[in-house]
Amino acid sequence: MTDASGYCPAVTVQELVANSLERRDFFRRLAERHGSPLYIIEEAPLLSRAREFCETFQALMPDMRTFFPVKANSHPDLLKTMVTAGLGIEVSSGSELELALAAGAMKVLFNGPAKRADELDLALTHRDRVTVIMDSATELERLEAAAAGRGVQIQTAVRLSVPGHGALWRKFGIDPSELPDFAERATSCRHLSLNGLHFHTSWNMTPEAYVANLRVVGNCLQRLTGETRAELEFIDIGGGFWPASGEWLPTPEPADGVAAGQGPFYTTEPAVPLRRFAEEIYQAFQEYIAPHLQCRLYAEPGRWICSDAASILLTVLDQKSDDLIITDGGTNIVGWEQFEQEYFPVVNLSRPEATERPCLLLGSLCTPRDLWGRSYFGSGIRCSDLLLIPMQGAYTYSLRQQFIKPLPSTVFIPAKYGGQQTELGTT
Numbered sequence: 001m002t003d004a005s006g007y008c009p010a011v012t013v014q015e016l017v018a019n020s021l022e023r024r025d026f027f028r029r030l031a032e033r034h035g036s037p038l039y040i041i042e043e044a045p046l047l048s049r050a051r052e053f054c055e056t057f058q059a060l061m062p063d064m065r066t067f068f069p070v071k072a073n074s075h076p077d078l079l080k081t082m083v084t085a086g087l088g089i090e091v092s093s094g095s096e097l098e099l100a101l102a103a104g105a106m107k108v109l110f111n112g113p114a115k116r117a118d119e120l121d122l123a124l125t126h127r128d129r130v131t132v133i134m135d136s137a138t139e140l141e142r143l144e145a146a147a148a149g150r151g152v153q154i155q156t157a158v159r160l161s162v163p164g165h166g167a168l169w170r171k172f173g174i175d176p177s178e179l180p181d182f183a184e185r186a187t188s189c190r191h192l193s194l195n196g197l198h199f200h201t202s203w204n205m206t207p208e209a210y211v212a213n214l215r216v217v218g219n220c221l222q223r224l225t226g227e228t229r230a231e232l233e234f235i236d237i238g239g240g241f242w243p244a245s246g247e248w249l250p251t252p253e254p255a256d257g258v259a260a261g262q263g264p265f266y267t268t269e270p271a272v273p274l275r276r277f278a279e280e281i282y283q284a285f286q287e288y289i290a291p292h293l294q295c296r297l298y299a300e301p302g303r304w305i306c307s308d309a310a311s312i313l314l315t316v317l318d319q320k321s322d323d324l325i326i327t328d329g330g331t332n333i334v335g336w337e338q339f340e341q342e343y344f345p346v347v348n349l350s351r352p353e354a355t356e357r358p359c360l361l362l363g364s365l366c367t368p369r370d371l372w373g374r375s376y377f378g379s380g381i382r383c384s385d386l387l388l389i390p391m392q393g394a395y396t397y398s399l400r401q402q403f404i405k406p407l408p409s410t411v412f413i414p415a416k417y418g419g420q421q422t423e424l425g426t427t
């Protein structure tokens with residue numbers, strides 16, 4: 001069903017393929033105008049998703065605030081769209097902070113381990129807009145010294161490390177048991193105010209991790225002094241909300257690398273709808289946080305907001321056999337070997353049909369690890385065909401890299417054109 005902006009969210013692979021085929025002329029005109037390979041970002045889905053995310057949580061917690069993480073997609077027009085939609089921005093480096101400021105963000109959370117001196121300095125310069133989420137006691141000392149050196153004050157929060165994500169995640173934040181000592185040190189720092197607590201977990205198909213983490217934060221709050229608690233204004237539960245379409249995975253790789261027989265050539269792992277995330281997080285907030293603290297909930301959804309806002313267009317340049325084609329673009333466009341682990345439908349816009357057929361779809365990088373997929377939707381596949389890979393908005397544009405081949409052009413389609421216009425769009 002199409003929403004007011006003209007955007008039609010797809011939840012299943014079949015729906016996504018049907019939507020892509022319906023909009024075939026639009027994508028073909030974009031390829032004619034801007035060439036191939038092409039990265040297409042659309043504003044309508046971004047606005048629609050941002051609105052839905054905020055409204056779903058704000059229906060339960062009206063003063064809740066949403067921050068879009070730049071790492072999920074750093075396109076400047078996309079960030080401006082987020083700011084215009086009323087979201088804050090979350091950054092994890094000085095260069096991301098510069099992007100957020102250029103996009104006009106008035107409220108920025110600066111996260112990330114081991115921030116450099118110049119990055120802390122940039123945060124201090126823009127302290128009217130930036131809250132630094134401190135990652136350790138060392139960082140607290142460094143930020144206090146830098147702020148004292150300038151004779152200014154800055155708002156801060158602290159990241160709490162959370163269990164369950166494995167040893168490598170120990171690099172993030174402080175152990176919750178250290179919070180009382182950390183807060184005492186922060187209180188003695190005259191140039192910082194500790195206004196928030198933060199945690200983040202990734203790949204959440206259910207609200208379970210948020211509920212568990214809010215329980216941990218609730219326990220911590222009981223051990224803080226009244227003075228510290230009085231300063232806390234927000235609890236930031238991070239990102240990690242998986243879209244309701246769920247996780248799509250390729251079926252196991254066949255011995256010769258080519259899928260055989262009939263599709264589907266993917267499996268799906270369901271995720272719960274956003275409303276359930278919101279309801280259970282709200283209940284946990286009431287149970288664990290509200291008895292100790294009146295404060296706001298912050299969240300930092302990336303994938304949930306931007307995953308279906310972008311697509312990649314490719315052209316078939318070579319065909320080695322009926323079951324092996326090579327496209328003009330390589331997977332440097334998405335920056336890593338994403339399609340070995342995740343599945344996204346590849347839709348042949350030149351031979352439209354909603355039937356999935358086996359074929360090795362490879363990019364043109366001079367490396368064998370350059371895979372787009374092992375199947376496509378269409379009535380056949382030949383040289384010069386135009387292929388579309390939808391759902392490429394999250395962790396692709398920001399990860400793209402100049403490796404062997406140059407970066408592709410990018411076109412941004414403003415929402416007012418409802419995805420029907422090709423004359424517009426900025427590259």
Ligand SMILES: Cc1ncc(COP(=O)(O)O)c(C=O)c1O
Pocket residue numbers: 069071072090111200202203238239240241300301302303304394
């Ligand atoms: C601190 C922080 N916040 C938010 C996000 C966004 O996560 P997602 O895109 O899964 O919502 C990330 C992603 O790694 C993160 O590290």
